[in-house]
Amino acid sequence: MDLLKTLVIIPCYNEQDNILQTVRQLQTDCPEADYLVVNDCSTDQSLEVLRKNGLHHINLPCNLGIGGGVQAGYMYARENGYDITVQMDGDGQHDPAYLRAVIAPVQAGEADMCIGSRFLEKKGFQTSFARRAGIRFLSVLIRLLTGSRVLDVTSGYRACGKRLTAFYADHYAQDYPEPEAIVAAVLGGFTVREVPVEMKERQGGVSSIRAFSSIYYMIKVSLALIVYRMTVSRKKGER
Amino acid sequence: MPEPLQLWLLLGSAAYLAVIFFMLKTRKLTVKYALVWLLSGFVLVVFAAVPYVVYVLRDLLSVEMPSNLVFAMVIGFMLLILLSLSAAITSFAERIRRLTQTVAILEERIRRLEGESTPPSHET
Numbered sequence: 048m049d050l051l052k053t054l055v056i057i058p059c060y061n062e063q064d065n066i067l068q069t070v071r072q073l074q075t076d077c078p079e080a081d082y083l084v085v086n087d088c089s090t091d092q093s094l095e096v097l098r099k100n101g102l103h104h105i106n107l108p109c110n111l112g113i114g115g116g117v118q119a120g121y122m123y124a125r126e127n128g129y130d131i132t133v134q135m136d137g138d139g140q141h142d143p144a145y146l147r148a149v150i151a152p153v154q155a156g157e158a159d160m161c162i163g164s165r166f167l168e169k170k171g172f173q174t175s176f177a178r179r180a181g182i183r184f185l186s187v188l189i190r191l192l193t194g195s196r197v198l199d200v201t202s203g204y205r206a207c208g209k210r211l212t213a214f215y216a217d218h219y220a221q222d223y224p225e226p227e228a229i230v231a232a233v234l235g236g237f238t239v240r241e242v243p244v245e246m247k248e249r250q251g252g253v254s255s256i257r258a259f260s261s262i263y264y265m266i267k268v269s270l271a272l273i274v275y276r277m278t279v280s281r282k283k284g285e286r
Numbered sequence: 287m288p289e290p291l292q293l294w295l296l297l298g299s300a301a302y303l304a305v306i307f308f309m310l311k312t313r314k315l316t317v318k319y320a321l322v323w324l325l326s327g328f329v330l331v332v333f334a335a336v337p338y339v340v341y342v343l344r345d346l347l348s349v350e351m352p353s354n355l356v357f358a359m360v361i362g363f364m365l366l367i368l369l370s371l372s373a374a375i376t377s378f379a380e381r382i383r384r385l386t387q388t389v390a391i392l393e394e395r396i397r398r399l400e401g402e403s404t405p406p407s408h409e410t
Contacts, residue, residue: 085390104394105390105391105393105394106390106393106394107386107387107389107390108386108389108390108393109382109386111383111386111387115383115386115387118383118387119386119387119390119391122387122388122391123391123394126391221383
């Protein structure tokens with residue numbers, strides 16, 4: 048199948064042990080896609096690993112967090128005329144074997160965004176009960192705010208079409224951006240879909256959502272979603 | 287109000303204003319952010335110089351103690367200034383983010399033009 052020009056954005060913060068394997072796996076499973084590692088000012092040897100192995104990367108001079116890093120990737124995709132942009136974590140949680148499945152609905156023009164969801168078929172690593180409850184709560188909240196049904200709202204494995212890529216290059220939530228990005232997309236008149244994927248337990252490094260700050264995470268994200276819903280009016284368009 | 291106290295208040299508020307003006311002069315503070323500080327300084331000077339104003343305001347707003355009125359106004363000024371600072375930080379953070387992203391993308395482009403970076407298409 049003739050693939051549209053696709054860029055896989057791999058945010059990387061202190062992933063010296065995982066990043067090389069992640070990229071190699073991607074190149075093996077999906078050699079037709081370009082990739083871009085966004086090194087978010089890692090404090091470990093990540094940059095050296097990227098340089099030594101000649102991995103295609105950009106290097107943020109200040110640490111911006113996942114939102115700012117991913118957004119830099121979207122800006123890059125827009126500037127270089129990519130048709131489809133995929134986000135994939137650099138820690139090995141996201142299996143590149145599912146890349147085509149995540150891209151497919153976007154490529155077929157059925158959706159502007161397609162999220163790889165671990166809850167649709169409940170296979171693979173399902174994360175802890177507390178986290179599932181939190182994700183469930185956010186999922187319900189997003190449904191109330193936008194009317195869209197998304198199960199795995201915190202999944203960072205997602206594909207976006209050209210229009211949404213340009214939108215995210217200009218507007219992308221910071222701090223804990225995944226749920227808010229969904230709300231922004233739906234309210235911006237974009238269609239969002241989910242496909243089942245299997246995720247692995249992270250291979251090393253630390254999750255951006257640590258246990259002790261999860262209460263803070265929930266409050267902040269919920270508030271951000273509600274505030275966003277209040278300040279942005281829905282764009283009319285096909286849904 | 288006893289004379290020495292008023293003198294100290296006058297001296298204090300005048301010194302406060304002088305510090306603001308000095309910082310403005312040496313460019314350690316821009317007028318944009320100094321406006322609220324200056325306003326608060328002038329109000330303090332007026333209060334110290336003419337305490338009668340405070341008594342009149344007290345009667346108008348029916349506050350029991352004149353000092354409470356002064357405290358309330360000072361707190362109000364502080365809230366205003368703090369809020370404006372948070373807003374300023376937000377806008378700076380936004381600009382820094384944009385700059386950081388642009389610099390990173392430009393740096394990659396330089397590497398590519400100098401032939402050091404692998405081009406984004408590693409196939410075709």
